[in-house]
Structure formats: structure tokens, C-alpha cells
Amino acid sequence: MSANPGKNPLMRSIGFGFTVALSVSYLKYSQVMASKRKSEGKSEDDKVSAKKPAPFWKTGLLSSMHDPDLQVYKDGKVIIIKDKYPKAKFHFLVMPKDNIPNLKSLKKENIELLKHMHEKGKETAEKSDPDLQFRLGYHAVPSMSHLHLHVISQDFDSPCLKNKKHWNSFTTEYFVDSEDIIKELEKNGKVIKDVSHSQELLKKNLRCHVCRKEMTTIPALKTHIKQHSYKKS
DNA sequence: GTTCTAGAAC
DNA sequence: GTTCTAGAAC
Incomplete structure (x- = not known):
């Protein structure tokens, strides 16, 4: 069986799924990084919108x-x-x-x-x-x-x-x-x-x-x- | 808020 | 070498 996704419909779909998975992880990564950048910014509003949950011991x-x-x-x-x-x-x-x-x-x-x-x-x-x-x-x-x-x-x-x-x-x-x-x-x-x-x-x-x-x-x-x-x- | 501990201060 | 402080904890 050929491993070339271009020639085999099954392999083509696996290749596609892999690409989608990669894209989804990258999307999550960029969201995390955007949130991180926000929290490091100087605006108080940005800090509030990126606020982490309060540490458990505070309660x-x-x-x-x-x-x-x-x-x-x-x-x-x-x-x-x-x-x-x-x-x-x-x-x-x-x-x-x-x-x-x-x-x-x-x-x-x-x-x-x-x-x-x-x-x-x-x-x-x-x-x-x-x-x-x-x-x-x-x-x-x-x-x-x-x-x-x-x-x-x-x-x-x-x-x-x-x-x-x-x-x-x-x-x-x-x-x-x-x-x-x-x-x-x-x-x-x-x-x-x-x-x-x-x-x-x-x-x-x-x-x-x-x-x-x-x-x-x-x-x-x-x-x-x-x-x-x-x-x- | 506490615990832990590296390294500053003595 | 011991005492003491101060910052990280994912």
C-alpha cells in the first residue's frame, strides 16, 4: 500500500485529519499566547479580562x-x-x-x-x-x-x-x-x-x-x- | 494566607 | 558555619 496521501483516498483523509488536528492545536496555542500577552500588558482592563481564577487558599x-x-x-x-x-x-x-x-x-x-x-x-x-x-x-x-x-x-x-x-x-x-x-x-x-x-x-x-x-x-x-x-x- | 529553600548577611 | 530573609509556588 502506498503511503503517498496524494494517490490513496484513505491516506489523503488521514493526512487531512492530521492537518486539522495541527491547526486546532495551533489555534489553541495562539489563544493562550494572546491571553498571556494581554496579562503582561499594562492596561487594567486587559488584566481583568485575562484574570486567572483566584488561588484556592484565598477562600x-x-x-x-x-x-x-x-x-x-x-x-x-x-x-x-x-x-x-x-x-x-x-x-x-x-x-x-x-x-x-x-x-x-x-x-x-x-x-x-x-x-x-x-x-x-x-x-x-x-x-x-x-x-x-x-x-x-x-x-x-x-x-x-x-x-x-x-x-x-x-x-x-x-x-x-x-x-x-x-x-x-x-x-x-x-x-x-x-x-x-x-x-x-x-x-x-x-x-x-x-x-x-x-x-x-x-x-x-x-x-x-x-x-x-x-x-x-x-x-x-x-x-x-x-x-x-x-x-x- | 503558608511552606519551602537559596543565598545573603552575619 | 549558622541565622535570617525574601521570593516562587505551573
Whole structure:
């Protein structure tokens, strides 16, 4: 049998099928490359249209929220859990049951919810250690989806606090007090925090949150902050 | 968000 | 040689 597709009708059709397969793969390849080029471009619209699916870990709070081992409080509107990787002796997350993705999606009608989250967070802190100082606030640009209010004791004494990003996310303006968010929502009907300098905040030199002394390394900082008291005055 | 680890800093 | 940081993860 001749292998020349030109002479044999069967071989001609196989040759044709092969060509089609090649063409289809090339078409897919060019689509992928076009999408890649788009994502590397500078236009925000292009980035949005070529957006990859969110990494799976970004939704981790949804499962943590329903994990009985982490839950410390629950009512009709909110669930409070222990942070899975606490950055201090006490570190809780207050989350609305309703899916509110982030600060940007907050509206005037959420003011009462935010006040409720703050109140229940404060009660949880009080119950944990009434003499310890706490802060309640939001990260300017959180890594995890689903609105969550951090309730964190100010000792920052935890093996899970390991790097500069951890430290600066709780001790610079990257950490926005819950009360300020509520005030802004009451004043403007939305939260429009300037988030453009957030990444720089996370890279700032390490500084003690109590006496402002600059420290060169995380271990040195952790040793230093043990000298301060975190009791309420 | 964490884990892992190469190589910088000491 | 050890400690520590910082960037990739397909």
C-alpha cells in the first residue's frame, strides 16, 4: 500500500485529519499566547479580562468559619473564630455570616453590622483576658477573601509571627482601626481607603509598636517586645 | 494566607 | 558555619 496521501483516498483523509488536528492545536496555542500577552500588558482592563481564577487558599476563611474547633462565638449575624495562625496570645476573626467580600463592598446599610462585629469582638477580647490590651481592625489589603475583623492582643507573642510582612500588617497604617472604618462609612456612605502605598508599608523597617525603637531582625524584635507590658492602664 | 529553600548577611 | 530573609509556588 502506498503511503503517498496524494494517490490513496484513505491516506489523503488521514493526512487531512492530521492537518486539522495541527491547526486546532495551533489555534489553541495562539489563544493562550494572546491571553498571556494581554496579562503582561499594562492596561487594567486587559488584566481583568485575562484574570486567572483566584488561588484556592484565598477562600480558606469560608471553611475555617464553619470549623467547630475554631469557632468561639456565633449569633444570627456573625461568627467569631480563632485565627488558625495567631500572631499574638489572642487573635480572633469576626466575620459576617453574609458574604461581604471586602471593605470596598461596604454600604451605609452595613453600619449596624460593623458596629455589631466590633461589639462582639470586644466582648470576646474581654472574656479572653480583661486586663490585656487589644486592637480591633482591618487589613488595608487582606490576602483572604470574606470580610474579617481582626481582634488581636498587643503582646504579639506567637510562634506564627515570623516575618516583616506579619509585623507591619499589624503595626503600621496597614492595620486600620475598626472605629475609623465605621466613621468613614457613616460620613461617606462608603470606604475609600487609599491603598496605593500598602505594599511599601509592609516593607518598612521593623519598629517596636510601643517605644518605636528600630530593630534589625525579627528575632531581635521579638526579644525586645517582651520587655513591655501589654496590660490595660 | 503558608511552606519551602537559596543565598545573603552575619 | 549558622541565622535570617525574601521570593516562587505551573
